[in-house]
Amino acid sequence: MGIDKESDIAANLQIGPTTLGMVRLYIEAEGVELPLDFDPEEAEEIAEELLAAAAAARAMTEAPKSNPRK
Incomplete structure (x- = not known):
C-alpha cells in the first residue's frame, strides 16, 4: 500500500509525552498496537511535516479563486 492509496483500515492515534521525556505516537488498530517514541526535536520535525x-x-x-475582469 502506498501513501496515496485509500484504505478501509480504521485506527486510533494518541499523542503524548512519556515519563522518559520522549513524545509517543501510539497507534492502535485491529490486532495492532504500535508505540512510536521520538525525542522532542524529532517530534517537532514530524509536526512540521504534518503541517506542510x-x-x-x-x-x-x-x-x-476567480479573478473577475474589471
Missing part, C-alpha cells in the same frame, strides 16, 4: 502535508492537501481541495 495539511497545507498541500488543503491547496489541492480548495476551489481556485
Whole structure:
C-alpha cells in the first residue's frame, strides 16, 4: 500500500509525552498496537511535516479563486 492509496483500515492515534521525556505516537488498530517514541526535536520535525502535508492537501481541495475582469 502506498501513501496515496485509500484504505478501509480504521485506527486510533494518541499523542503524548512519556515519563522518559520522549513524545509517543501510539497507534492502535485491529490486532495492532504500535508505540512510536521520538525525542522532542524529532517530534517537532514530524509536526512540521504534518503541517506542510495539511497545507498541500488543503491547496489541492480548495476551489481556485476567480479573478473577475474589471
